[in-house]
Amino acid sequence: xxxxxxxxxxxxxxxxxxxxxxxxxxxxxxxxxxxxxxxxxxxxxxxxxxxxxxxxxxxxxxxxxxxxxxxxxxxxxxxxxxxxxxxxxxxxxxxxxxxxxxxxxxxxxxxxxxxxxxxxxxxxxxxxxxxxxxxxxxxxxxxxxxxxxxxxxxxxxxxxxxxxxxxxxxxxxxxxxxxxxxxxxxxxxxxxxxxxxxxxxxxxxxxxxxxxxxxxxxxxxxxxxxxxxxxxxxxxxxxxxxxxxxxxxxxxxxxxxxxxxxxxxx
Amino acid sequence: xxxxxxxxxxxxxxxxxxxxxxxxxxxxxxxxxxxxxxxxxxxxxxxxxxxxxxxxxxxxxxxxxxxxxxxxxxxxxxxxxxxxxxxxxxxxxxxxxxxxxxxxxxxxxxxxxx
Numbered sequence: 022x023x024x025x026x027x028x029x030x031x032x033x034x035x036x037x038x039x040x041x042x043x044x045x046x047x048x049x050x051x052x053x054x055x056x057x058x059x060x061x062x063x064x065x066x067x068x069x070x071x072x073x074x075x076x077x078x079x080x081x082x083x084x085x086x087x088x089x090x091x092x093x094x095x096x097x098x099x100x101x102x103x104x105x106x107x108x109x110x111x112x113x114x115x116x117x118x119x120x121x122x123x124x125x126x127x128x129x130x131x132x133x134x135x136x137x138x139x140x141x142x143x144x145x146x147x148x149x150x151x152x153x154x155x156x157x158x159x160x161x162x163x164x165x166x167x168x169x170x171x172x173x174x175x176x177x178x179x180x181x182x183x184x185x186x187x188x189x190x191x192x193x194x195x196x197x198x199x200x201x202x203x204x205x206x207x208x209x210x211x212x213x214x215x216x217x218x219x220x221x222x223x224x225x226x227x228x229x230x231x232x233x234x235x236x237x238x239x240x241x242x243x244x245x246x247x248x249x250x251x252x253x254x255x256x257x258x259x260x261x262x263x264x265x266x267x268x269x270x271x272x273x274x275x276x277x278x279x280x281x282x283x284x285x286x287x
Numbered sequence: 288x289x290x291x292x293x294x295x296x297x298x299x300x301x302x303x304x305x306x307x308x309x310x311x312x313x314x315x316x317x318x319x320x321x322x323x324x325x326x327x328x329x330x331x332x333x334x335x336x337x338x339x340x341x342x343x344x345x346x347x348x349x350x351x352x353x354x355x356x357x358x359x360x361x362x363x364x365x366x367x368x369x370x371x372x373x374x375x376x377x378x379x380x381x382x383x384x385x386x387x388x389x390x391x392x393x394x395x396x397x398x399x400x401x
Contacts, residue, residue: 128311128345131311132311132312132345133311133312133315134311134314134315134345135315135318137352138314138315138318138345138348138349138352139348141348141351141352142344142345145344145347145348146344148380149380179311180310180311180343180344180345211375211379211380
């Protein structure tokens with residue numbers, strides 16, 4: 022078995038009293054696409070924020086290429102992050118900058134490259150995501166799918182060997198969404214990248230995943246292949262795959278109190 | 288792996304031998320070496336990539352700049368002896384259609400007016 026490129030060990034995080042991650046242990050191997058799947062609020066985006074160093078856990082360790090990014094110095098963490106690309110859920114483009122300037126930004130900030138080289142690289146990345154010729158457009162002139170593609174081009178600017186994607190197809194129509202999935206597949210094939218995708222879109226999961234980690238209330242309740250997931254008898258997994266809503270259990274007294282406003286607090 | 292660049296001037300061409308990874312931090316050195324040759328309007332530049340185990344998009348962009356400068360004075364710019372993984376990068380970005388690529392120096396010499 023190869024050594025994992027990302028190792029998450031007993032990761033815990035709380036927002037005040039609310040425990041969001043409850044001891045996540047997970048390995049990600051080089052060149053695989055791991056999809057972190059789960060319902061809204063299960064902690065998957067929080068986990069991703071920890072992986073890119075935006076949030077510190079209350080307990081636990083995260084090693085990326087053997088660097089403990091929770092305890093590393095700022096310089097040490099930044100060095101690791103230079104080879105990590107991040108596609109944010111809302112694209113997170115700078116609206117005051119052109120598409121080309123957005124893509125070029127990490128290169129301008131972190132490399133000694135000449136502007137002529139950066140311009141060519143920017144056009145290459147935009148070509149790769151199907152946005153050749155859009156470098157002078159402003160983000161406000163792009164559709165939702167095009168913004169995601171531009172954000173993907175920016176995530177690829179530094180030739181990352183690990184790419185994190187937070188809900189890449191959220192808010193997109195099905196055709197555009199599947200286009201983003203195919204783009205992820207193409208990038209993986211082309212650049213042999215390790216890709217971690219957070220999503221709750223089942224269609225997307227079954228297209229792009231090599232392995233799936235299912236998060237439920239802050240814990241990994243399943244880790245395996247698509248086939249293993251489809252064959253699982255775990256009721257929580259079956260509910261997710263069959264898209265069944267939660268059963269509605271009504272506490273009569275609490276419900277009445279809430280309706281008449283007698284100090285009901287959930 | 289640090290980068291080593293050697294220029295060999297032959298009768299009919301100049302061979303730019305690159306040894307090491309060409310990445311975000313080393314490609315400015317390749318650029319400088321290439322632009323020295325194109326400023327002198329070197330008629331034929333062969334870039335030997337035999338000892339380049341890895342090249343990222345900054346390396347590819349640098350070679351595009353070299354090609355662009357060479358085209359301005361109608362010089363010849365060829366890449367030779369690419370390793371499979373480096374060649375793949377060119378193929379996947381469709382740049383194998385833009386560059387003249389040969390398996391070695393002899394093939395480059397046999398396939399062009401040098």
